[in-house]
Each structure stands twice: as C-alpha cells, then as structure tokens.
Amino acid sequence: MQLILDSVSHRYGDVRVLSDVSLTIPEGQIVCIVGPSGCGKSTLLRFLGGLERPGAGKVLQSGPLPDGCLNPLTYVFQDFALLPWRDVTGNISLVLEDHGIKGAKAARIIDDVLIRTKLSDFRNALPKQLSGGMKQRVAIARALAVSPAVMLMDEPLSALDAQTRELLMDDLVSLWTRTPFTAVYVTHNLAEAVRLGHRIVVLSRRPGTIRDVVEIDMPLDQRRAGNPTLEAHQARLWQLMREEAEAADKELSNV
Amino acid sequence: MSDPNAATTPVPFRGGGFKPERIRFVGLAVFLALVAIAEWGTRAGWISNLTLPRPSDVLSTFRDLYDTGLLWKHLIPSLTRLAVGSVLGVTIGIGVGVIIGLFSMVRAGLVPLVAALFPIPKIALLPLFVIWFGIDEGSKYALIALGTFTPTVVATYGAVDNVDRTLIRMGQSFGLSWWSIVRKIVLPGALPGILSGLRISLAIGIILLVAAEMLGAQYGIGAYILEAGSLYDLERLFAGVVILSALGVLTSAVIGWVEKRMLAWRI
Ligand SMILES: Nc1ncnc2c1ncn2[C@@H]1O[C@H](COP(=O)(O)OP(=O)(O)O)[C@@H](O)[C@H]1O
Ligand SMILES: [Mg+2]
Numbered sequence: 001m002q003l004i005l006d007s008v009s010h011r012y013g014d015v016r017v018l019s020d021v022s023l024t025i026p027e028g029q030i031v032c033i034v035g036p037s038g039c040g041k042s043t044l045l046r047f048l049g050g051l052e053r054p055g056a057g058k059v060l061q062s063g064p065l066p067d068g069c070l071n072p073l074t075y076v077f078q079d080f081a082l083l084p085w086r087d088v089t090g091n092i093s094l095v096l097e098d099h100g101i102k103g104a105k106a107a108r109i110i111d112d113v114l115i116r117t118k119l120s121d122f123r124n125a126l127p128k129q130l131s132g133g134m135k136q137r138v139a140i141a142r143a144l145a146v147s148p149a150v151m152l153m154d155e156p157l158s159a160l161d162a163q164t165r166e167l168l169m170d171d172l173v174s175l176w177t178r179t180p181f182t183a184v185y186v187t188h189n190l191a192e193a194v195r196l197g198h199r200i201v202v203l204s205r206r207p208g209t210i211r212d213v214v215e216i217d218m219p220l221d222q223r224r225a226g227n228p229t230l231e232a233h234q235a236r237l238w239q240l241m242r243e244e245a246e247a248a249d250k251e252l253s254n255v
Numbered sequence: 256m257s258d259p260n261a262a263t264t265p266v267p268f269r270g271g272g273f274k275p276e277r278i279r280f281v282g283l284a285v286f287l288a289l290v291a292i293a294e295w296g297t298r299a300g301w302i303s304n305l306t307l308p309r310p311s312d313v314l315s316t317f318r319d320l321y322d323t324g325l326l327w328k329h330l331i332p333s334l335t336r337l338a339v340g341s342v343l344g345v346t347i348g349i350g351v352g353v354i355i356g357l358f359s360m361v362r363a364g365l366v367p368l369v370a371a372l373f374p375i376p377k378i379a380l381l382p383l384f385v386i387w388f389g390i391d392e393g394s395k396y397a398l399i400a401l402g403t404f405t406p407t408v409v410a411t412y413g414a415v416d417n418v419d420r421t422l423i424r425m426g427q428s429f430g431l432s433w434w435s436i437v438r439k440i441v442l443p444g445a446l447p448g449i450l451s452g453l454r455i456s457l458a459i460g461i462i463l464l465v466a467a468e469m470l471g472a473q474y475g476i477g478a479y480i481l482e483a484g485s486l487y488d489l490e491r492l493f494a495g496v497v498i499l500s501a502l503g504v505l506t507s508a509v510i511g512w513v514e515k516r517m518l519a520w521r522i
Contacts, residue, residue: 049428051424051427051428070430071428071429071430073428074428075425075428077421079421081421081424081425083422083439083440084520084521085443085520094429094439095429095431097439098429098435126519126520128520128522
C-alpha cells in the first residue's frame with residue numbers, strides 16, 4: 001500500500017504550520033522526514049495516520065493491504081506509549097484483543113514479534129523494569145504485531161542515549177532487511193536519516209514546505225557509520241537544514 | 256587546587272530527606288506511650304477522673320460490651336449503614352466522575368452542581384432525607400451515600416483528566432474501540448487518583464454515619480456514644496470513640512492493601 005499527500009496545508013489558529021506539501025510514500029521503502037523543530041513534522045504524521053484532518057489538501061491511500069493486516073497505519077511514538085500496568089505480553093495483546101485475536105493465535109503472533117525484536121526473555125516484565133531502549137523495542141514489537149501496511153514513526157529514537165540509538169538502528173535495519181516494510185520516519189537527527197532512509201524529505205521552517213528530496217540508493221544493510229557516501233549525503237542535508245534551523249531558532253525567540 | 260599544604264575536608268553532605276520511608280511500629284509505639292501516660296496520670300492522681308477516663312477502665316467497659324453481646328448489637332447496624340451507604344455513593348460517584356471526565360457536555364452541566372453540593376454539611380439535610388426516604392435506614396443510607404458521592408466524583412474526574420493523553424492517542428491509533436479505550440486505558444490510568452479519593456470519601460462516610468446515628472437511631476455506635484455522653488459516662492464514651500478510630504484505621508488499611516495489590520505497576 002502507498003500513501004499520498006496531495007497539497008496539504010494546515011494552520012493552528014493564526015499559525016501556519018504546513019503549506020502545500022505533496023508527497024508519495026512508496027511501498028516497501030522508508031521515507032525519512034527531517035526539518036527544524038516546530039516545522040510541522042509531527043503534525044504531518046498525524047495527518048498520515050488519520051489522527052487529525054488537514055485544513056486543506058488530501059491524504060490518500062492506494063493499493064492492497066498486506067496479508068493479515070489488522071491496523072494499516074500504525075504509530076511508534078517517541079515516548080513509547082506503553083501501558084505501565086500491563087507487562088510486555090499484555091501491551092502487545094492489547095492491540096490484538098480488539099480484533100478478537102486471543103488464546104493460541106495471539107500467543108503465536110506475540111511469540112513471533114518478541115523473537116523478531118529480541119524480547120523473548122522479557123515477556124513478563126513491566127515497563128518500569130525496562131530501559132528506554134527495551135521499551136521502544138516493545139513498542140516496535142506491538143506495532144509489528146498488527147502487521148501494518150505503513151509504520152509511522154515519530155522520532156522513535158530521540159528519547160534514547162547515543163549507544164542505544166545505534167543498537168536500535170541496527171535492529172531496524174535487520175528487521176527491514178528480513179521483511180521490507182513501508183515506513184515514514186520523522187527525525188531531526190541526520191545520522192538516523194541517512195542510515196535508515198531510502199528517501200529523505202527535507203522540510204523548511206514553519207510553515208513547512210518541502211525544500212528537497214534526497215534519494216539514497218545504497219542498500220540499508222551496507223550502510224555503516226563513517227561511510228563516505230553517507231557522510232557526503234549528511235553534509236549536504238546539513239547545508240540545507242542549517243539555514244532553516246538558524247532562521248527557525250531566531251523566529252522562536254522573538255515570538 | 257593542588258596545594259599540598261591545604262587541609263582536606265570532606266565535601267559537606269546536603270542531600271537526603273524529602274522521601275517518605277516506611278518505618279514500622281513507630282505509630283503503635285506513639286499510641287501505646289500516650290495510653291501509658293494517661294494510665295499513669297489517672298492512677299497517680301495528676302489527671303482527675305473527670306478529665307480523662309482511665310484507659311484500663313475503658314478496656315474493661317469494652318470487655319463488658321463484648322461479653323454482653325451489645326458490641327455486635329451496635330456495631331452490625333453501623334457497619335451495614337456504612338457499607339450500604341458508601342457502596343452506593345462510591346459506585347455512583349465513580350460512574351458520574353468517569354462520565355464527567357469523558358464528555359464535555361456532561362462536565363459543563365454537572366461540575367457546577369457538584370461544586371454546589373460539595374460544601375453543604377450533609378447532616379443539615381437529614382430532616383429532608385427523613386421525609387424523602389423515611390425515618391429508618393433509608394435516610395441514613397442516603398446521607399452517607401451523598402456524603403461519599405461528592406468527594407468521589409471530584410476525585411474521579413480529576414483522575415480521568417490526568418490520564419496520560421498519549422496513551423489514549425495510542426489506543427485510537429491502534430483502532431481500539433471507544434469502550435476498550437475506556438476500560439483498558441482510562442479506568443486503570445485513573446485508578447490511583449480514584450483510590451486516594453476513596454480514603455477521603457470513606458472517612459467522611461464514618462463521620463456522617465455517627466452524626467446520623469446521633470440524630471436518630473436506637474442502635475449504632477453513634478447512638479451508643481450519644482447516650483454515654485449525655486450521662487457523662489466517659490468510659491463508655493471513650494470505648495465508642497476507640498471503635499470509631501479502629502474503623503478509620505481499618506478502612507485506611509484496606510485501601511492501602513488494595514493500592515499495594517493493584518498499583519504495583521507504579522514506579
Ligand atoms: N494541537 C495543536 N494546537 C495548536 N498548535 C499546535 C498543535 N500541534 C502543534 N502545534 C504547533 O504547530 C507547530 C508544528 O508542531 P509539530 O508538528 O509538533 O512540529 P515538529 O514535530 O516538527 O517539531 C508548532 O509550532 C506547534 O506549536
Ligand atoms: Mg514532533
């Protein structure tokens with residue numbers, strides 16, 4: 001399934017947040033969205049998943065859903081959004097229960113996603129017992145459990161320390177390599193964008209418009225930190241972002 | 256900095272404190288010490304028998320009460336009234352509180368009403384309840400129910416308001432039904448606030464129970480205390496008061512136990 005944004009614009013009161021954004025999320029690819037903070041990235045993601053309606057423009061989906069898909073548009077949140085009163089298994093079964101999946105069938109799905117996210121030893125742990133990286137793994141496992149058509153990830157690694165972030169990036173790459181999934185990955189971290197993005201969309205400062213779209217052909221599993229091609233891409237993206245970020249910074253301070 | 260002649264002193268410690276710790280038996284020790292002082296004072300004579308009854312006399316009054324079977328005769332009606340009234344008030348209160356928390360329209364309509372009811376001393380309404388629900392148990396149930404209802408409503412909708420919105424967004428983004436979100440996200444998330452509201456509600460329930468029984472009941476702890484008081488029988492008065500305190504400690508302990516069992520997920 002692919003997602004299409006057709007000249008989407010939006011304002012909150014007097015604040016114009018997005019202006020005429022058109023974008024296609026092709027199936028089987030990870031599209032990274034980068035931009036200065038406050039430029040409307042999270043807002044764009046809420047439109048893509050149908051949690052909010054844009055003021056103008058259309059959000060469309062086309063193509064068939066994958067087999068066994070329970071929740072086509074599935075989020076992974078920056079702050080994990082795990083229920084603290086349910087253990088790891090309970091947090092995953094939460095999203096299966098409403099589809100009538102219980103008992104052995106649920107156990108099969110849960111086992112599978114726990115193995116894929118290396119969480120099998122933590123199935124009965126409560127969120128408070130887990131580190132940040134583990135919590136985000138649980139949230140990713142929960143998202144995988146509903147076999148989404150598109151994963152919508154809003155700065156999923158921003159709450160984690162640098163080492164954990166590296167480990168989770170490797171995990172995401174190996175997850176994608178084994179079974180390619182479609183994802184929109186919002187971040188302000190350019191290193192994440194060049195590691196994970198097949199396509200990187202650079203947004204301008206508020207009101208967000210598309211400044212540039214960068215395609216990176218290198219397969220995900222060949223991308224390593226320090227690779228010269230990636231470094232070059234990252235440097236170019238930083239050039240684009242720099243002016244925007246600077247201007248956005250000044251703008252915020254004289255509100 | 257690296258002057259070898261400078262005297263070294265440890266960095267002064269400034270942390271610590273501001274963290275409740277669980278210390279057992281201190282409460283009991285304080286209580287026993289106070290009782291011992293009262294016993295000593297009344298025996299030695301520097302507390303006159305009219306100021307304070309001797310604790311051992313209160314104890315023997317209590318034993319009489321138990322031996323004659325009067326204890327249960329007073330305690331059972333009181334406990335029934337407290338249980339029926341507060342179960343009514345608390346369940347309706349939680350229900351209304353959750354609905355206020357979930358629907359803005361209901362909130363707009365009911366919050367001012369609850370605010371108007373809250374500060375009324377409910378005991379002032381007892382004559383009205385007697386007319387509405389009869390002189391017997393009905394009016395007492397209604398009084399305790401109303402008294403526990405208002406604090407429960409306020410605590411519950413506050414607790415629902417404080418449920419983490421990102422969890423609710425998460426539920427919606429996974430396509431959970433409205434009812435599932437309420438049952439699996441809103442209610443468990445509001446439980447800590449509801450339970451701490453319950454402590455206050457039940458204490459108010461006990462106060463109202465006694466007040467209602469003082470105004471018109473043949474049996475019950477309130478009636479027992481009133482009768483003892485009008486005869487200036489301090490031993491019996493205190494025996495009654497001790498029962499009330501025990502009731503308060505008991506309800507608080509039960510809620511504490513429920514919190515420990517059901518809220519183990521908190522940090
Ligand atoms: N619900 C809302 N109501 C009003 N303003 C909002 C709301 N959500 C976001 N905004 C504003 O819209 C702008 C873009 O927000 P957001 O999409 O969260 O940016 P980003 O994720 O790129 O940092 C910000 O200036 C923010 O203050
Ligand atoms: Mg954001």
